[in-house]
Amino acid sequence: MNEREKIIEVKELVKKFGNFTANNKLTFDVFKGEIFGFLGANGAGKTTAIKILCGLSAPTSGFAKVAGWDVGKYPNKVKSNIGYMSQKFSLYNDMTVKENFRFYGGIYGLPGKEISNKTSYYLEKLKMEHTQNVVLNEIPLGWKQKLAFSVANIHDPKVVFLDEPTGGVDPVTRRQFWEMIYETADKGTTVFVTTHYMDEAEYCERVSIMSEGIIEALDTPAKLKEHYGVDTMNDVFIKIAR
Amino acid sequence: MRTLLYILQKEFIQIFRDKSMLPLIFIVPVMQLLVLSYTATFEIKDVDLIVLDNDRTGTSRDLVVSFSGSPFYNFNGYAENFESAQQLIKTGDADQLLVIEPDFEKNLINENSGEIQLITDAINGNAASMMVAYAQSIIGDFNKNLIINLNPTQQIGIPIQIDALFWYNPELNYITYMVPGILVLLVTVIGMFLGSMNLVKEKEIGTIEQINVTPIKKYQFIAGKLIPFWIIANIDLAIGLLLAFLVFNIPVMGSVSLLFAVASIYLIGILSIGLVISTLTNTMQQAMFISWFFLVIFILMSGLFTPIESMPDWAQIINHANPVSYFIKINRMIMLKGSGFQDILDELIILTAFAVSLFSFSILRYRKTV
Amino acid sequence: MKAFIKKEFLHIFRDYRSMVILFGMPLVMVLLFGFAITNDITNARIAVLDNSKDVVTRQIIQKLVSSGYFILENNITNQNEIENVFTRGKVKEVIVFESDFANKLITGGNANIQLILDASDPNTANIVTSYTSGIIASYSMELMKQRSIAPVNINIESRMYYNPELKSVYMFVPGIITVLLMLVSAMMTSISITREKEMGTMEALLVSPLKPFQIIIGKVMPYMVLSFINLVVILILARFVFMMPVAGSLTLLLAESLLFILMSLALGILISTISRTQQQAMLLSMFALMLPTILLSGFIFPIENMPAILQYLSHIMPSKWFIIIVKNIMLKGTGILYFWKETLIIIVMTMFFIVMSIKKFKIRLD
Numbered sequence: 001m002n003e004r005e006k007i008i009e010v011k012e013l014v015k016k017f018g019n020f021t022a023n024n025k026l027t028f029d030v031f032k033g034e035i036f037g038f039l040g041a042n043g044a045g046k047t048t049a050i051k052i053l054c055g056l057s058a059p060t061s062g063f064a065k066v067a068g069w070d071v072g073k074y075p076n077k078v079k080s081n082i083g084y085m086s087q088k089f090s091l092y093n094d095m096t097v098k099e100n101f102r103f104y105g106g107i108y109g110l111p112g113k114e115i116s117n118k119t120s121y122y123l124e125k126l127k128m129e130h131t132q133n134v135v136l137n138e139i140p141l142g143w144k145q146k147l148a149f150s151v152a153n154i155h156d157p158k159v160v161f162l163d164e165p166t167g168g169v170d171p172v173t174r175r176q177f178w179e180m181i182y183e184t185a186d187k188g189t190t191v192f193v194t195t196h197y198m199d200e201a202e203y204c205e206r207v208s209i210m211s212e213g214i215i216e217a218l219d220t221p222a223k224l225k226e227h228y229g230v231d232t233m234n235d236v237f238i239k240i241a242r
Numbered sequence: 243m244r245t246l247l248y249i250l251q252k253e254f255i256q257i258f259r260d261k262s263m264l265p266l267i268f269i270v271p272v273m274q275l276l277v278l279s280y281t282a283t284f285e286i287k288d289v290d291l292i293v294l295d296n297d298r299t300g301t302s303r304d305l306v307v308s309f310s311g312s313p314f315y316n317f318n319g320y321a322e323n324f325e326s327a328q329q330l331i332k333t334g335d336a337d338q339l340l341v342i343e344p345d346f347e348k349n350l351i352n353e354n355s356g357e358i359q360l361i362t363d364a365i366n367g368n369a370a371s372m373m374v375a376y377a378q379s380i381i382g383d384f385n386k387n388l389i390i391n392l393n394p395t396q397q398i399g400i401p402i403q404i405d406a407l408f409w410y411n412p413e414l415n416y417i418t419y420m421v422p423g424i425l426v427l428l429v430t431v432i433g434m435f436l437g438s439m440n441l442v443k444e445k446e447i448g449t450i451e452q453i454n455v456t457p458i459k460k461y462q463f464i465a466g467k468l469i470p471f472w473i474i475a476n477i478d479l480a481i482g483l484l485l486a487f488l489v490f491n492i493p494v495m496g497s498v499s500l501l502f503a504v505a506s507i508y509l510i511g512i513l514s515i516g517l518v519i520s521t522l523t524n525t526m527q528q529a530m531f532i533s534w535f536f537l538v539i540f541i542l543m544s545g546l547f548t549p550i551e552s553m554p555d556w557a558q559i560i561n562h563a564n565p566v567s568y569f570i571k572i573n574r575m576i577m578l579k580g581s582g583f584q585d586i587l588d589e590l591i592i593l594t595a596f597a598v599s600l601f602s603f604s605i606l607r608y609r610k611t612v
Numbered sequence: 613m614k615a616f617i618k619k620e621f622l623h624i625f626r627d628y629r630s631m632v633i634l635f636g637m638p639l640v641m642v643l644l645f646g647f648a649i650t651n652d653i654t655n656a657r658i659a660v661l662d663n664s665k666d667v668v669t670r671q672i673i674q675k676l677v678s679s680g681y682f683i684l685e686n687n688i689t690n691q692n693e694i695e696n697v698f699t700r701g702k703v704k705e706v707i708v709f710e711s712d713f714a715n716k717l718i719t720g721g722n723a724n725i726q727l728i729l730d731a732s733d734p735n736t737a738n739i740v741t742s743y744t745s746g747i748i749a750s751y752s753m754e755l756m757k758q759r760s761i762a763p764v765n766i767n768i769e770s771r772m773y774y775n776p777e778l779k780s781v782y783m784f785v786p787g788i789i790t791v792l793l794m795l796v797s798a799m800m801t802s803i804s805i806t807r808e809k810e811m812g813t814m815e816a817l818l819v820s821p822l823k824p825f826q827i828i829i830g831k832v833m834p835y836m837v838l839s840f841i842n843l844v845v846i847l848i849l850a851r852f853v854f855m856m857p858v859a860g861s862l863t864l865l866l867a868e869s870l871l872f873i874l875m876s877l878a879l880g881i882l883i884s885t886i887s888r889t890q891q892q893a894m895l896l897s898m899f900a901l902m903l904p905t906i907l908l909s910g911f912i913f914p915i916e917n918m919p920a921i922l923q924y925l926s927h928i929m930p931s932k933w934f935i936i937i938v939k940n941i942m943l944k945g946t947g948i949l950y951f952w953k954e955t956l957i958i959i960v961m962t963m964f965f966i967v968m969s970i971k972k973f974k975i976r977l978d
Contacts, residue, residue, distance in 0.1 A: 079455055086451055088451065091449070092256065094259050095252065099255055102248070102251075103248055106244070106249075107453075107458050108456060109245065109457075281908065281913055281918055283913055284735055288916060332946060360769065362772050364778055370778055371739065371778055376738075378742055379745065382749060388766075401752050405724060406728075408734075409728055409729060412731065416734050419733050526891070527894065532633070535636070535637065549736050551654075551655055551656065553647070553648045575701050579730070582699065
């Protein structure tokens with residue numbers, strides 16, 4: 001384990017909004033190809049931390065490095081090396097599947113040829129070739145989420161951040177979604193995922209649980225269950241969050 | 243540069259896919275130009291005139307004839323007495339009342355001076371001053387002829403002859419004056435509204451978040467938002483100029499390319515204002531209200547309807563910061579008088595300064611961070 | 613019911629951006645229209661092409677400049693410069709004295725002055741011409757007196773009714789009142805009801821024990837109050853900033869305004885029953901309500917000068933009738949006898965909108 005390359009390094013990271021401390025001295029590492037679960041109750045400070053790691057917001061103090069770049073100093077370098085998919089669906093509903101791929105591929109600087117290769121690769125994998133000229137509005141939510149995940153991966157990022165990617169999606173599609181996540185991780189891409197579904201937490205290699213701005217626990221699901229003496233991640237979560 | 247092209251491609255796809263956009267961009271402006279040119283007029287014609295003739299002589303009748311012969315006046319007949327005449331003004335059936343005092347003719351001949359009274363409904367102060375100016379010029383002409391007729395032996399007549407020439411608009415057509423201003427209004431509305439709506443829309447539906455985590459540069463994104471509407475507004479201007487020529491017979495006297503060059507600079511400024519508004523707001527409704535608020539102020543003070551020189555000093559000072567007023571002035575100069583580059587240089591420099599600073603400010607205001 | 617109305621008030625007052633606009637708008641509009649929109653020509657810039665440069669021409673120029681209407685921008689020396697002066701844009705009028713002016717006046721008896729106007733703005737050109745000719749004519753009269761020619765003169769005593777100082781606020785205040793009552797009552801109501809529909813909170817209200825009409829009253833009450841406050845603010849501004857009193861009965865004015873507010877609310881409710889989204893409601897209010905209210909009501913632009921079709925169209929604008937009523941009460945000080953017809957038209961329109969919205973509402977429930 002120790003030889004694994006660190007792709008995210010966070011040390012003593014603090015983010016304050018006025019008097020309110022949203023993130024209090026977060027310290028953790030995430031490795032290459034890992035699926036890292038980032039859990040916490042609503043308001044625990046998850047979103048703030050993700051925003052900092054994505055270069056959207058500067059830390060108040062402390063230090064975070066993503067894909068080898070300091071997020072506070074080189075946010076744009078960080079952004080080139082990460083993919084992001086948020087709980088709010090964020091592809092363009094009034095554009096076709098193909099147009100969305102082309103746009104996001106384009107702004108990540110991919111050559112035109114590669115964009116079309118990637119587009120057909122992903123559509124084939126999702127068995128959605130027939131939808132390439134359909135406007136996104138007319139595609140069911142579950143499919144759209146899978147598309148959004150593919151788009152987030154189009155530039156082969158080193159890390160992909162998923163902020164509650166499966167909210168409102170049916171169990172079958174969720175299952176398929178997680179298969180995609182495994183596949184991505186197998187190729188060496190790190191997956192940083194937040195979720196409220198505790199069964200999904202079980203799928204992660206390691207899980208951190210935040211509460212009131214502090215990381216209360218960080219380990220593999222098995223060890224966490226052992227440590228807290230419970231059978232499910234759900235019980236672990238309830239113990240910590242309370 | 244390639245990134246910018248991808249952004250532009252995306253913006254154009256979105257604009258043209260939205261079915262409500264096309265009429266908004268191309269039909270509404272045409273309608274506005276046609277309707278506004280006819281409605282937005284301070285032209286005063288067909289003044290409803292009522293006459294109370296207390297003299298009833300040849301001279302008084304002649305005076306009334308010179309009024310009824312004027313294209314500006316509708317002669318609505320004689321009033322019985324002062325009360326009934328006043329009543330007509332009160333009910334709004336007459337705009338102006340001409341009272342010819344008793345012994346008007348006799349006094350003119352014997353004492354060289356006759357009295358008349360002119361009563362004007364002045365609720366609309368602007369219209370009232372126009373009506374009085376019309377009446378004065380009719381009476382002045384009548385007076386002149388009177389002098390000549392009453393002094394047949396003197397062949398001299400009036401010592402100083404005045405002869406007025408109206409350049410650029412010899413028929414004093416109000417539409418000719420308004421159309422260049424309305425064209426400015428159209429591109430301003432398009433630029434400011436669409437410019438502010440577009441970015442806010444991405445905020446409201448959440449796609450902006452996805453954009454923010456990409457390595458797009460701020461200026462690329464802002465330019466990508468600005469250029470499509472910049473092109474559209476220029477096309478609207480072209481359509482407007484064509485209509486001005488075909489429908490209203492107002493050709494561009496000056497250089498068309500100069501006009502578009504100015505418009506292009508001006509639009510960068512206006513679109514940037516729209517973008518700044520959209521960075522300040524969270525919903526389309528707010529963006530619309532705020533753009534509307536600024537538009538009303540900009541337009542009312544722009545000199546579109548009334549000359550800026552007539553405004554009080556403080557308003558003229560505020561107007562130095564009103565880009566709309568500069569472009570309306572320039573557009574009228576180029577379209578109606580054929581003014582050239584040298585003539586508009588001062589205003590153009592200011593507009594350029596506006597464009598550069600507002601565009602920079604909109605880039606500065608747009609934060610990719612939260 | 614009381615709790616419900618309170619909630620509505622809270623909703624509105626919490627949106628401070630809209631509040632600023634609602635109360636800032638009337639202020640700014642009254643001030644702008646009152647001070648900035650005026651056709652008064654005070655400092656018209658003129659240029660002189662004096663081909664004679666003698667005592668008489670200098671006297672005439674002196675008279676023009678000292679009148680206060682004109683500023684002498686420059687003296688030009690030849691005909692070709694006129695074009696340049698105009699294209700540069702500042703100068704409105706060039707006064708051309710023919711050569712040998714004084715000499716011709718004395719020996720020949722008369723001399724010519726040519727006024728060349730930049731008529732691209734026809735109104736200004738007209739007014740500037742009438743000022744200039746007036747001043748020159750009075751100089752002419754003096755000359756005639758000196759020569760003992762009978763200088764026949766018609767004295768005009770000009771009186772301005774209802775607005776002796778020709779203040780432009782007098783014209784605009786009734787219009788601004790109308791536009792704002794319309795804006796707040798119709799536009800805001802329609803948007804707020806549609807928003808509730810769009811967000812699904814309307815359903816929650818409909819399943820509550822409140823009766824539908826109670827819900828509607830709760831929704832419109834705050835806007836009614838807001839409209840009224842706006843009205844009072846404008847009247848106070850008009851009275852104390854612009855010294856524009858209400859010549860007629862204040863009670864009557866408030867009563868008529870209440871009627872107009874009622875009509876606007878009914879119209880707003882009707883719009884909200886037609887539109888499905890806020891944006892639709894917004895566009896409908898904007899293009900079907902605000903623009904016609906501003907353009908076709910006689911608020912800024914006199915209706916009489918518009919083409920016939922537009923004049924007919926103006927008859928169906930409720931605002932047109934209300935503006936007539938307000939002008940009558942505020943400026944002419946007339947009573948209900950002078951505008952009972954207009955009042956009746958608004959009452960009929962109100963009924964029509966109410967009936968229509970009830971009908972639409974029922975269809976929706978079925």
